[in-house]
Amino acid sequence: MTDPLQPGATIGILGGGQLGRMLSVAASRLGFKTHIFEPGANPPAGDVAHMVTTAPYEDEAALAAFAASVDVITYEFENIPTAALDVLEQHRPIRPGREALRVSQDRLTEKAFLQDLGLQTAPFADIPDQVALDAALAEIGAPAILKTRRFGYDGKGQARIMTAEDAAPALASLAGAPAILEGFVNFTHEASVIAARSPSGEVACFDPGENVHRDGILHTTTVPARLSQSQRMDAVLMAAKILNALDYVGVMGVELFVTPKGLVVNEIAPRVHNSGHWTQNGCAVDQFEQHIRAVVSWPLGDGQRHSDVVMENLIGDDVIRIPELARERDCALHLYGKADAKPGRKMGHINRVIRAQK
């Protein structure tokens, strides 16, 4: 499928969280319907979707029926079981493609892929066992961070190693999951590029945002980021290199460490990304619509920013600030319709639009 899909077509989305929700809204702006596939009941994306299938990823009949009902399939998260993808791709194209998922589902594969492209990453080593961990620590040095190769997000599945004594308990905390050791990168700040690529190979990037994390979760993204003109150019070229190497279709988030020795790739996410939420109030075409445009073979937006924005995540109890935030000038609320404000749970975000002084 490289012909553009026409308005009225249906986009299947794997995952019904806030990213699926905002993808669904973006699809509606282009006249498309969406069908959400999500194991959990009452998914946030279901409030704004044409259809919802509630079924586990092991339900092959449900997967096949879902695939048959849509024109193209995309996803909001990278940890989709391989067997489910095998079923789905028999029926409809999956965008972004399998290669992007294969690479980004495994931290070790991802790091090796980036290194092969000539991009800087944190020093890393495969950690099959304690012997390997000791050897890697001796080479990389502490502090370092031990991570599961798969299924980590928002700081989960990670253990810091400050001294050699932390090594054994850190490995034990991962309960035998395949792991990778990553050395610390001495960075001044973090940035990310939200990049998109169309089936025809067209690439467009939004301006890099500067990210601040709290407790391992993104707290704010500020656009523009503190980057020199050449760093900006580097960031875009690096993102384009990654997308082209994967023959990628869709939006990708590329997280970067800004260091005195250049930009270091932290990780890549083959989907719309929290650090791209600012685009909803800063660009005519936001990252969600950009992803949909790529997936349906439409022309990409050029990523042009009309306003500066500071995005702030609303996590857990932050919901008590909503009445106050609703009164704030130039503050755009984006709530996800989740029932329970559990600690660490992303409940929404705000985009503060910085108006140009005229």
Add this chain to the structure above:
Amino acid sequence: MTDPLQPGATIGILGGGQLGRMLSVAASRLGFKTHIFEPGANPPAGDVAHMVTTAPYEDEAALAAFAASVDVITYEFENIPTAALDVLEQHRPIRPGREALRVSQDRLTEKAFLQDLGLQTAPFADIPDQVALDAALAEIGAPAILKTRRFGYDGKGQARIMTAEDAAPALASLAGAPAILEGFVNFTHEASVIAARSPSGEVACFDPGENVHRDGILHTTTVPARLSQSQRMDAVLMAAKILNALDYVGVMGVELFVTPKGLVVNEIAPRVHNSGHWTQNGCAVDQFEQHIRAVVSWPLGDGQRHSDVVMENLIGDDVIRIPELARERDCALHLYGKADAKPGRKMGHINRVIRAQK
């Protein structure tokens, strides 16, 4: 109900067209669900709603079940049958209230209401029959325009009278419907104010837009409008006067003629308005969210504009321009998901964002 509704509550929307669709999306941004009531099958709003009821306005059981499933009721069009409102309001509050509907459903009542407030309108006369029409034409003069008192929109239910000879055929064309004769206003251009009022009486207005019509249908809205500072102030004060007089809750569109003798009210619409679509890409809180905020008793956005915008409607065959528009820089597409591009049918709109020169 004056306590704010909490995220997770459900907003009932009467009418499933593009306005209901965009209201539903705005509700989702604040964490609300929506339930659409619409007689027609496959309504555009249904693609982005939590629930849809397909039933005629005469189905009292369906109306009652719909009302019982929601926390508050609003609407996207003013011509809701009175009997349906009688059923609905037994269950849940309807916002904006009945008085706004009573006044705006009838051109004669509306004109008299505006005149009573001391606002300028076109000269007008009640036209029960040919005798009244002849007398009114003698007083108001030709050219004039004969309109049905109820159920007119986008230039429908209207007949121009250029000379006295047009009078009889014009009256015949309305097929006995109660009518009003309106004199022509000598205006330089048209503007509109999108105003909002909360249950507590807070009023907020967006900057006036300048409207250009083609074939009786809105073609473009440009913001800012060509208005002097005092005209801008007048426009806002007039809108506030109207909203306060109706004890109004929600967003209203107030259409104005700009004349050398001041601003003349053309008509009012007790709902979000086509001439307010620019706010989607010009403000942190757009007219759809503003309406939802009023309806659920949340604080209103202040109407601040961060960018200048030119909105253009896509009517009928304009859909063939979509691929080209999708390539245009700073152009935000908003398509309504309608299947057939019939002549005169509103298929979508674009907002061209005018970036500030830095």
